[in-house]
Structures are given as C-alpha cells and as structure tokens.
Amino acid sequence: MAELNAKVLVIGGGPGGYVTAIRAGQLGLDTVVVDMGPVGGTCLNVGCIPSKALIEAAGAFHAASEDSRAVSPFGLSVEKPALDFRKTMEWKEGIVGRLTGGVASLLKRHKVRTIHGKATMRDGKTAVVETDTETVTIHAEHVVIAAGSVPVELPGLPFGGKVISSTGALALREVPKALAVVGAGYIGLELGMAYARLGSKVTVIEAIDRVLPGYDAELTRPLAKSLADLGVEVLLGARANGLGEDGDLVVTLTDGSARAIAAQKVLVAVGRRPRTDGWGLEGLDLAMTGPFVRIDERCATSMRNVWAVGDITGEPMLAHRAMAQGEMVAEIIAGARRSFEPLAIPAICFTSPEIVSVGVSPDAARDAGYEIITAHFPFAANGRALTRGSDEGMVRVVARADNHLVLGMAAVGHEVSELAGAFAMAIEMGARLEDLAAIIQAHPTQAEAIREVAARALGHPVHI
Amino acid sequence: MGEYLIRVPDAGEGIAEVELVEWHVKPGDPVQEDMILAAVMTDKATVEIPSPVSGTVKWLGGDIGDMLAVGADLARLEVVGAGNVAEAKSAADESPVAEPAPEVEPPAAPARAAGEEKKPAPPPPPTRPMPRAGEGPAPRSAGGLPRPLGEKPLAAPSVRRRASDAGIDLRRVRGTGPAGRIGHEDLDAYIRGAEETQPPGSRAPNTQVEEIRVIGLRRRIAERMAEAKRRVPHFSYVEEVDVTALEDLRAALNAGDAGRPRLTLLPFLVQAIVRAVADFPGINAQYDDEGDVIRRYGAVHAGIATQTPGGLTVPVVRHAEALDLWEIAAEIRRLADAARDGTATREELSGSTITITSLGPLGGIVSTPVINRPEVAIVGVNKIAIRPVWQNGGFVPRKIMNLSSSFDHRVVDGFDAASFIQKIRGYLETPATLFMEQ
Numbered sequence: 001m002a003e004l005n006a007k008v009l010v011i012g013g014g015p016g017g018y019v020t021a022i023r024a025g026q027l028g029l030d031t032v033v034v035d036m037g038p039v040g041g042t043c044l045n046v047g048c049i050p051s052k053a054l055i056e057a058a059g060a061f062h063a064a065s066e067d068s069r070a071v072s073p074f075g076l077s078v079e080k081p082a083l084d085f086r087k088t089m090e091w092k093e094g095i096v097g098r099l100t101g102g103v104a105s106l107l108k109r110h111k112v113r114t115i116h117g118k119a120t121m122r123d124g125k126t127a128v129v130e131t132d133t134e135t136v137t138i139h140a141e142h143v144v145i146a147a148g149s150v151p152v153e154l155p156g157l158p159f160g161g162k163v164i165s166s167t168g169a170l171a172l173r174e175v176p177k178a179l180a181v182v183g184a185g186y187i188g189l190e191l192g193m194a195y196a197r198l199g200s201k202v203t204v205i206e207a208i209d210r211v212l213p214g215y216d217a218e219l220t221r222p223l224a225k226s227l228a229d230l231g232v233e234v235l236l237g238a239r240a241n242g243l244g245e246d247g248d249l250v251v252t253l254t255d256g257s258a259r260a261i262a263a264q265k266v267l268v269a270v271g272r273r274p275r276t277d278g279w280g281l282e283g284l285d286l287a288m289t290g291p292f293v294r295i296d297e298r299c300a301t302s303m304r305n306v307w308a309v310g311d312i313t314g315e316p317m318l319a320h321r322a323m324a325q326g327e328m329v330a331e332i333i334a335g336a337r338r339s340f341e342p343l344a345i346p347a348i349c350f351t352s353p354e355i356v357s358v359g360v361s362p363d364a365a366r367d368a369g370y371e372i373i374t375a376h377f378p379f380a381a382n383g384r385a386l387t388r389g390s391d392e393g394m395v396r397v398v399a400r401a402d403n404h405l406v407l408g409m410a411a412v413g414h415e416v417s418e419l420a421g422a423f424a425m426a427i428e429m430g431a432r433l434e435d436l437a438a439i440i441q442a443h444p445t446q447a448e449a450i451r452e453v454a455a456r457a458l459g460h461p462v463h464i
Numbered sequence: 465m466g467e468y469l470i471r472v473p474d475a476g477e478g479i480a481e482v483e484l485v486e487w488h489v490k491p492g493d494p495v496q497e498d499m500i501l502a503a504v505m506t507d508k509a510t511v512e513i514p515s516p517v518s519g520t521v522k523w524l525g526g527d528i529g530d531m532l533a534v535g536a537d538l539a540r541l542e543v544v545g546a547g548n549v550a551e552a553k554s555a556a557d558e559s560p561v562a563e564p565a566p567e568v569e570p571p572a573a574p575a576r577a578a579g580e581e582k583k584p585a586p587p588p589p590p591t592r593p594m595p596r597a598g599e600g601p602a603p604r605s606a607g608g609l610p611r612p613l614g615e616k617p618l619a620a621p622s623v624r625r626r627a628s629d630a631g632i633d634l635r636r637v638r639g640t641g642p643a644g645r646i647g648h649e650d651l652d653a654y655i656r657g658a659e660e661t662q663p664p665g666s667r668a669p670n671t672q673v674e675e676i677r678v679i680g681l682r683r684r685i686a687e688r689m690a691e692a693k694r695r696v697p698h699f700s701y702v703e704e705v706d707v708t709a710l711e712d713l714r715a716a717l718n719a720g721d722a723g724r725p726r727l728t729l730l731p732f733l734v735q736a737i738v739r740a741v742a743d744f745p746g747i748n749a750q751y752d753d754e755g756d757v758i759r760r761y762g763a764v765h766a767g768i769a770t771q772t773p774g775g776l777t778v779p780v781v782r783h784a785e786a787l788d789l790w791e792i793a794a795e796i797r798r799l800a801d802a803a804r805d806g807t808a809t810r811e812e813l814s815g816s817t818i819t820i821t822s823l824g825p826l827g828g829i830v831s832t833p834v835i836n837r838p839e840v841a842i843v844g845v846n847k848i849a850i851r852p853v854w855q856n857g858g859f860v861p862r863k864i865m866n867l868s869s870s871f872d873h874r875v876v877d878g879f880d881a882a883s884f885i886q887k888i889r890g891y892l893e894t895p896a897t898l899f900m901e902q
Contacts, residue, residue, distance in 0.1 A: 123522055123542070125492060285523060304491055337628050403643040405618065430618040430645040 002136045004113075006032040008333055009127060009140035011119050011279055014041015016310030016322030017146030018103050023330035025110025032138055033112055034119040034129050040100040041148055042311075043319040046167040049099060051187075053092040054170060055194045055350055057083070062197035073389060083198065085175050092170070121280035124303045142305045142333050145293060146326065147279050149272040149311035156242035157182065163243070163266045166191060176200050176264035180249045182240040184211040186349040188269035189223070192232060193351050202232045203261050205240045205251050212349060216361045219412045222353050222392050235259075240266075274312045289314065297339040299329045307333075321345050344408075344427040346420040353393050354416050358423035359408030362398050371401040373433075375457035377449045379413045381464045384444040390414035395449040397433070397457055404433040404458075413446070422450055433457050466547025468517050470539045472504065472525075472532045479506045484530045485680040489539075493521045501539055504532065505680055509810035519543035529679035610638040610671075619646040626651060636671055681774040692837045695753060697873045700832045703885050707848060708863045710895045717789075724790050729865075730768065731792040733820060733845065735898050736891035738764045738785045741818070744884040748817050750838040751875050758840075758875055767816030767836055768796055770803045778836055779803045780816040820845065831868045840872040841881070843888070 008024045010017045013035030021033040038045060064081035071077050107114050115138075117131035124143060129136045151165035159165050164172075169191045177200065181192035184206035196202040204211070204227070211227070211234060212220045227234055237254035244250045248260035274292050287294040287302035292314040299307050307329045310322030328338045349355040362374045378394045379385035385393075393413025399406050409423035426436060436454030441447045448463075455461045472482060486503035489495055495515045502513050519541035526532055540549070611617065617634040619627070623646055627634045630651075637654045639646035678686055710732060718726050741748035741764060749760045764785045767778040779799035784792055802808040819836040822845035833844040846866035852859040867888065871881040891898050 337631060339628070341624070400643075405643045429620045430641070430643065432642050434642070 002134055004032065004136055004138045006030050006113070006138060006140045008032070008142045008144060008330070009138050010034070010144045010146060011121070011127065012041065012146035012148055012310075013037075013039035013103075013114065014146060014148045014310065014322065015043045015319040016148070016326045017041065017144070018107060018326075019323040020144045020146060020309060020326035020330050021112045021114075022106050022110050023327045024333060025107070025112040027330060027334040029330070029334060031110075031112045032115060032140065033107065034115045034117060034127065034138070036116065036118055038100045038116075039103045039107065039114060040096070041146075044099050044103065045096060046170055048319055050092050050096055050170045051166070051190055051194070052350060053095050054088070055190060057088045057091070058194040058197040059352065061199075065199075083175075085198070086173070089171070089173075119279055121283050124284060124306045127280070142307065144326070144329055144333075145279075145301070145306065145308040145312055146310050146322065147275040147312045149317050150275050151268070152271045152273050154182065154240065154268050154270060157240060157249075157266060157268050159268070162247065162264065163268060166267070166269055169195075169265070169267045169269075172265065178203070178261075178263040180205065180240075180261050180263035180266045182249075182266065182268045183270040184234065184236075185214065185269060185271065186212060186351070188267065189227075189351045190349065191267060191269065193227070193230065196230045196232050197352075202230075203263065204232060204234045205238045205249075205261075206234065206236050207239055209236050211236070212355070214347070215349065215355055215357060216363060218396070219355050219357065219410055222412050223349075223351055223355065226352060226392075240268075272311065272317055274314075276312070297341060298332055299325050299340060316345055316347060318345060318347065342428070344424055346424050348417045348420055350417060353390070353413050355410070355412045356416050356420045356423065357408070357410040358420060359406070359427045360398060361408060361410070362396075365398050365400075365407050370407065372398055372407065373401050373404075373457050374398045375453050377453035377456055377461070377464065379446065379449065381452070382444075382446055382449050384446050384448070385413065387444065388414055395419070395453045397436070397453045399433050399457060406431050406433065406436065406454075409450075411449070416446065419447065419450070422447060426450075466543050466545050467522065467549040468519055468541040468543040468547040469537060469549050470501065470513070470515065470541065472534050472536050472538045473511075473513060474534050479534065481531050481533045482506050482511070483680065483683065484526045484528055484532055485510060487524060487528065489521045489524075491521050491523060495519060495521060495541065505684065506810065509808070509813055510680075510806065513538065515541065517541060517543050529677055529683075610636065611644050617646055618644055623648055623651055630655065681772075681777070685775050688837065689834055692834050696835050696837060698832070698835060698870045699873045699878065699881070700868060700870045701878070701881050701885055702830050702866055702868045703882075703889055704864050704866050705889045705892050706853065706862050707865045707892060710892050711848070711863050713895045725793045725797060727789065727793050728796075729845065729848075730796055730820065730822060731789050732892065732895065732898065733843070733888070734764075734766050734781065734784050734792050734796075735789060736888045737766065737818060737820070737843065739891055739898065740884055740887040743887060744880060746880065747841045747871070747876060747884050749840050749875070750817060751840050751872055752838055753874070761817045763817065765815050765817045767819035767839070768799065769819060769821035769833075769836075770800050772804045772806075774806070777803045777808070777813060778816060778819060779808055779812050780814065782815070818843070823847075827865075829866060833868065833870045835870055835872055840876050841884075842870050843885075844868040844870075 007030040010021045010031065010033040013033050017033055018039050021031050024031040043049060061081060061083045064078055067076050067078045068080045104114065115129055115131060115136060117129040119127045119129045121127050125140060127138045129138060151167065153159055157163045166187050175195060175198045179192065179195045179200040179202050181188045181202060181204045184204050188204060189211060192202045192204050210217065210220065211224060235251060235253060239252045241250045241252060244260055248262050249266050251259050251261055253259055276291060284303060284306065293301055293308040293312050295301055295308050295313045299309050301308050309325035309329055311317040324342065325340055328340055332338050344359040346356065346358045362372060365372045374397065376394045376396050380391040385391050390413065393411065393416065395411040397406060398408035406426050409426060411419050433454045436450055437458055439451060441451045452461050452463055456464065482504035484502060485505045488500045488502060495501065495518060497516065497518045498514045500512045501515050503510050504513060521539060522542045523540040525537045525539055532538065617637065618639060619634055624634065632654065634646060637646050637650055639650050641647045714727050714729065745760045748764055749758050751758050763783050766781045766784045768781060769776060769778050779802065781792060781795045781799065787795065799808065799812060802812060816836065816839060818839055819842045821833045821842060825847055827845055827847035829846055831844045831846060833842040835842050844867065846868055848863050848865040850861050851864045853862040867885060869885055
C-alpha cells in the first residue's frame with residue numbers, strides 16, 4: 001500500500017477543489033487533489049459549461065427555425081434548418097475537454113498532484129484512496145473537503161431508464177420528441193427551454209404556484225410569457241407521482257385530477273443535495289448544519305485543520321462561491337488572515353430571457369429593515385436592445401433611501417447575464433446611485449440601462 | 465491501529481460534572497503514557513487528567529469552559545493495537561457529554577442561520593434614525609464612532625483585503641468617502657494614527673471591546689457569589705475593636721523568638737473565634753437549606769479568604785481549636801502559598817465552618833462580606849488606624865480596628881451575632897484572656 005504525505009489534501013476536483021489546489025500550489029504548499037472522475041467537477045463536466053453549450057446551440061437553431069417559418073423582421077428568409085445533434089454533442093464535449101484539460105495542466109504547472117480514485121477519510125488527517133491500480137494512504141496537515149453536490153432523486157421517480165437527471169439531459173443521443181421536466185427551478189427551465197428550442201414538446205411540472213421560486217415575481221414575469229410563446233406547457237401546483245404502466249408520467253394537478261404525460265424522457269430537476277456520503281464523512285464526526293457541513297466565516301469545520309468549501313457547505317450552491325471560498329482557504333492555510341464576507345454573490349438563470357440578480361431584492365431589503373428606493377428601466381427604451389430585436393425585460397436597482405448605497409441590482413432580458421459583472425462591481429465597490437448615474441456607459445449598449453436606472457431612482461432619467 | 469477512548473474520570477465527592485479548563489494537547493499531537501491531556505475543575509479544585517496510554521490525539525471532547533459529565537468522552541487517541549473503543553462505545557452512549565455551556569457569540573460576528581447564506585447578507589439594518597433621503601452621510605466630526613453601531617463598514621474589496629492582512633478591524637476605521645465608504649487613504653490614516661502616539665490633548669473614543677469568557681475559577685466564584693447573595697439574607701454588623709494591647713503583644717512576640725513564624729493579626733482572630741464559638745455554637749455551623757438541617761461543628765475549620773492570581777479562593781485551617789497561635793500562623797502561611805501557586809488540594813480548599821476575610825492594609829473602614837455558603841457567618845477585618853479615644857477624662861491615641869461581619873439571618877439572630885462579635889472584641893482587647901485555661 002502506497003503512502004503519501006502532503007501539506008494540503010483536497011477532496012474533490014470541482015470548482016471549489018481545483019481552485020483550492022491551484023491557489024495552494026501557487027503559494028508553495030505541497031498539495032494533493034483527489035477526484036473520482038476528471039477534474040472540473042459537476043460544473044465543467046455535467047453542469048454549467050455543457051448546459052451553456054447546449055443552450056447556445058439550441059438558441060442558434062431556434063432563431064434559424066423561426067426565420068424559416070416567417071420572414072424575419074428585417075427581411076431575412078432561410079430554408080428550414082437541420083441540426084446534427086450528434087455533432088452538437090461532440091462540440092459540447094470538445095469544449096468540456098478543453099476546459100478540463102486546461103484545469104489539469106494548471107494543476108500540474110503549480111505542482112499539484114492529482115490522484116484519480118475514490119477517497120475515504122479515515123480521520124481528520126488521513127485519507128485512503130482506491131485508484132484503478134492501487135490503494136494510496138494520504139497523510140496531510142490540512143484537509144479541504146470539496147465533495148460538491150448531487151441531483152436530488154424523487155422517491156417515485158428514481159433515476160434510470162427514461163428518468164434522467166441534469167447529467168443525463170446533457171448526454172442525450174437525440175432530441176426527445178417530448179420531454180417532461182419535473183421542477184421549474186433554474187436547472188429545469190434552462191434545460192427544458194433548450195430542448196423546447198431544439199424541437200421537443202416540453203411540459204414542466206412544478207409543485208408550487210410559480211416558476212423560479214428563487215427569484216422574485218417581477219423578474220420571472222417575462223420568462224413566463226416566453227415559456228408560453230415557446231409552447232412549453234407549465235403545470236403549476238402539480239405533483240409528479242411516477243411512471244404509469246405505459247411509461248407515461250402521471251401527474252396530479254391542482255384540482256386533484258390526474259393526468260398522464262407522454263414523454264420519451266423525464267428530466268427530474270428538483271434541486272441538488274450535498275454529497276455527504278461516499279467519502280468517509282461518518283469517520284470525521286464533523287458538526288453539521290442541516291444536511292450541510294458546518295463552516296465558519298473562514299470555511300473552517302468543527303475539526304481543526306479540516307476545511308470545507310462549495311456545495312457541501314450550503315446555499316447558494318454555485319461554482320463561483322466555491323471558487324472564492326477555495327482561493328481563500330488556500331491563503332488561510334498559507335498563513336493569511338481571511339474571511340469569506342462577500343457583499344453579493346451573483347446568481348444567473350440562463351433561460352431565455354436571461355435573469356441576473358446580485359445583492360438583495362426590494363422585499364429582502366425591506367425585510368432587513370432598510371428604507372429603500374427602487375427603480376426599473378425597461379429595455380424597450382434602450383436602443384441597443386431594440387436593434388437586437390429584443391425589447392423585453394428591464395434593469396432594476398435597489399438602494400438605501402438615506403445614503404443611496406446600492407444594495408441590489410437585477411435584470412431580465414436578452415443576454416443580460418453579462419451585466420452581472422457590472423452589478424457585482426457596483427455593490428462590492430460600495431457604489432451609490434450617484435456613482436452609477438455618473439459613469440458614462442458606451443452607446444449603444446444594454447449597459448446604458450445601468451446609468452438610466454440609477455438616474456431614474458434619483459428622479460432624473462433622460463430616456464424615459 | 466486502534467482507537468482508545470478516555471473518559472472524564474470521577475473526581476470523587478459525588479461530583480457529577482466538571483469544567484474543562486485547559487487542554488494540554490490538540491488533535492494530531494503524539495502523547496506518551498502519563499502525559500497530561502487536560503485539566504478539569506470541580507467545585508473545589510483543578511484536577512489534571514493524564515493519558516493512560518501512548519498514542520496520537522484524534523479527537524477532543526469539548527472546548528475550554530465546557531461542562532463535561534463524569535464518564536463522558538474526553539478524548540480519543542489513536543493507539544497501536546486494538547484500543548478500547550469497541551467495548552467503550554455502549555457505555556459512552558449512556559453517559560453523553562453534558563450540554564455545553566451556551567457560548568456567547570461576539571456581536572461582531574453574528575452566527576448565520578442555516579440557509580441564510582442563500583441571499584448575500586445585507587448590511588445590518590440601521591440602528592438609529594437616518595437622515596433625510598438624499599442628504600448623504602453625516603459630516604465627519606472629530607469625535608464619535610466611525611458609524612452607527614452594528615452597521616457594516618463599507619469598503620471596496622481591495623481595502624478589505626489590505627485591512628485583513630494588516631489585522632485591522634474595519635469597524636474601527638472612519639470612512640471619508642461617499643456613504644461613509646472607507647478608502648485606502650482612510651486606511652493609511654488609521655495605520656498612521658495607530659503608529660503615532662496621540663498628540664496630547666486629543667481624545668479619541670476607544671471603541672475597543674475585549675471579550676473574556678468567564679471560565680474556570682472565575683466562573684466558580686461568580687456562581688457561588690451569586691448563589692450566596694440570592695439565597696442567603698445577609699445582615700452585617702460592624703464593631704470597633706481597640707487592638708492597642710494586642711498590637712503591643714504581637715510586636716513583643718515577633719521581637720522574641722526568631723525561630724518562630726512571624727505573627728499577623730489573623731492567628732489571634734482565629735484563636736478569639738475558637739473561644740467565642742464555644743459560647744455561640746450556632747455560628748460555627750453550616751446550614752443545609754435544602755435539607756433543612758443546621759450542622760453545628762465541634763471543630764473550628766477556619767476558612768481564610770485568599771487572593772490568588774486566578775481569583776479568590778478560601779483555603780481552610782483545619783481543627784483550629786487544636787492548634788496553638790504559631791501553628792495557626794504557620795498553617796495560614798502554608799495554605800496561602802499553596803493556594804497562590806495552585807497546589808492546594810481539594811481537601812485544603814473545602815470544609816470550612818466559618819470564614820475570615822481580610823484585605824490587610826487595604827481593609828478600609830467597613831466592608832460587607834459575602835457569606836461562604838453553606839456557612840452562616842463571615843468575619844471581615846478592616847484596617848488598623850490610630851485614633852483619639854476618650855479615656856479617663858482625656859483623649860489618648862489608640863490603635864483601633866473595625867470588624868465587619870455578615871450573618872445568615874435565617875438561622876442567626878441579630879442579638880446572637882452582636883453578642884458573638886462582642887465576645888471576640890473582649891478577647892482581642894484583653895489578649896491575655898486568649899491564653900487563659902477555659
């Protein structure tokens with residue numbers, strides 16, 4: 001049995017784990033990262049990246065299809081397009097491969113040892129890793145747990161056969177004629193809309209009375225309209241019970257009646273849970289917060305020199321949070337004083353239209369005891385949005401009434417995800433409405449809406 | 465490799481739980497057999513817990529200040545061989561670790577509830593009325609706090625990072641930017657200010673708050689004092705004692721035999737009490753107010769309140785009735801030294817039947833001592849001062865000392881208390897009576 005010693009052992013090679021490892025390597029710490037699969041975790045392999053590739057392809061195909069059906073507003077007419085879905089998937093795999101390969105070489109460049117195998121923690125300093133060829137015992141001074149999360153399974157709809165998770169939905173061989181999506185959170189809607197645009201007949205089943213429960217109604221309203229335009233049927237207040245004998249998905253509707261939905265695939269996207277099994281958590285005796293490993297503001301767990309980052313530590317389960325935590329933990333291990341206290345963690349929903357939210361919503365700000373002012377600026381009054389053929393959506397700002405400090409920014413509209421950077425910067429830099437209203441934005445861009453919405457909150461908008 | 469479980473040992477005297485006051489090891493440390501792992505404190509004394517085996521510390525059963533039940537898991541070691549965990553497991557389940565004392569979170573870092581992280585935490589709500597909308601930040605004044613209490617400091621990430629590296633708490637830094645934002649120049653100014661000495665005459669508010677966990681001896685003192693004041697209706701009685709003759713005698717005795725310990729006033733007072741309680745047995749007693757029993761003791765175990773670096777302790781001169789003046793003096797000195805260097809045993813720190821408290825030259829004019837429950841009386845010694853006393857038609861300088869005593873009014877009546885103190889006064893004013901056969 002091989003023995004290995006390291007300063008830092010990272011369990012999991014996803015965004016939390018590989019960033020921890022790279023940063024630790026940069027800081028000269030002898031680091032080992034262990035992952036069962038290729039590095040990159042859920043995000044690179046079966047999450048953020050492949051789903052965005054699929055959404056991009058679906059958008060292009062959909063636009064061409066629309067243009068073939070009727071002459072476009074600007075007079076373009078095309079033949080009915082065809083999509084070689086196998087090629088789409090190959091292209092997606094190519095992107096994933098480039099990125100995971102890039103991560104692997106970055107790890108190598110920073111002298112991080114990567115071990116592919118199944119790690120089991122023996123205690124707070126020791127892990128046993130089963131690789132394809134041998135068993136390796138790793139002793140480390142510090143352990144960083146970045147075990148991530150897995151899709152939640154519904155008892156009536158276990159994964160397998162036609163019931164697929166998001167991972168399965170990103171690896172289909174062909175576009176299903178009909179797709180049922182259980183769960184109208186961001187994962188279900190992103191993938192459901194992508195397949196709808198690729199030509200699937202999509203039905204979304206959501207247990208509560210609205211889509212995207214994580215975002216406020218003001219932001220999701222344009223999305224509901226867009227789903228209807230796409231022909232996606234959304235069953236709200238409905239419960240998916242399981243598959244009938246004929247393989248149809250049996251759903252109980254709000255009024256109590258049952259309905260069978262014929263679908264080649266049933267995507268269950270009802271959330272993700274921390275991966276708390278399979279790596280020896282039970283041997284560590286860590287304090288938990290609900291299903292998550294409990295951490296403090298330094299990402300320290302209840303055991304000394306055992307750290308945890310990313311989805312295993314709680315909401316929001318987002319790659320960029322994990323990366324920021326991982327970078328910080330590596331620096332703490334190297335001796336720096338750090339704590340994880342961001343003012344805002346951006347959240348984006350890559351549906352069409354896209355939704356982006358940074359900081360707090362108006363209701364959350366009021367709940368926190370603030371007197372606020374809030375304003376909207378519609379893209380219907382933005383020149384660039386009109387030239388892109390998309391006038392739906394708006395930008396919203398929430399600021400303190402007393403000193404105009406910006407507390408939250410959000411937008412819904414065509415490709416507004418790229419505004420997340422400006423929003424986060426405004427909040428983290430401590431911008432006031434006066435700052436946003438005074439920064440010259442290039443014309444014509446959608447970012448002009450940032451200046452306009454701040455001016456509107458201050459009572460002097462120019463373009464509305 | 466096996467796991468060896470070490471439990472909190474029984475410290476005797478029916479003690480059910482102990483307080484963890486010190487860890488000598490941390491997880492990962494190698495330990496040898498008989499190496500001290502931890503110190504725990506009972507009501508009376510600190511007990512060090514040695515490791516029965518050699519191994520590596522894997523897990524510690526609590527934080528400093530936690531109360532641990534006797535028999536609870538204290539630590540787990542990784543040992544060569546089988547360990548003892550398999551057989552220990554079920555027993556450990558039966559006696560779980562006592563509920564740890566609630567930890568007081570510092571206000572600076574409020575605990576985040578589960579799932580609260582979902583939303584980026586907003587700065588805490590304003591705690592004082594805010595100026596009119598659009599008015600902007602209040603002008604920076606020379607004094608006052610950097611921002612309303614509880615409000616999160618506003619600073620760009622690079623400023624936060626720099627402050628963190630420099631170990632600066634941004635809550636203490638004044639921000640001169642819009643909305644009170646702290647810029648790099650504010651941080652520079654703060655660092656400069658910390659380096660330079662304050663110019664004379666300038667007064668800055670000191671917003672520093674140091675949090676000290678009340679643990680160990682201090683917690684014990686706090687509990688016992690609060691309990692004594694809560695349960696015992698105290699009354700105090702103060703009388704002045706002319707100690708001129710006693711002081712003359714003491715000086716003469718100290719000037720005599722150099723081989724004997726130097727006498728302070730305390731041994732004389734102990735002797736006086738020994739004699740006085742013979743007439744007032746109800747005062748040399750313990751009142752068990754839960755069992756409704758008063759125990760009057762033939763022995764006089766005199767507690768001597770002693771200041772130690774850790775706080776107040778009360779070592780006990782046992783069987784003072786069987787000791788002579790010099791033996792008492794020697795015993796008081798020995799116990800005080802033991803209490804101060806922490807080597808006093810539990811037996812030496814418990815079982816007193818009456819307590820004496822003296823601050824020596826700091827004794828003041830009057831004090832209101834707190835009874836050392838379950839005793840019923842405590843006698844406090846105030847300072848000696850030369851005062852004019854009217855005697856035989858003229859003022860004469862006399863050495864006068866007050867005795868401030870407190871009694872448990874549930875079981876000691878004012879008349880008896882006063883009579884008891886008058887008896888002591890008689891012995892001290894005419895010290896020859898202390899040496900008469902009774």
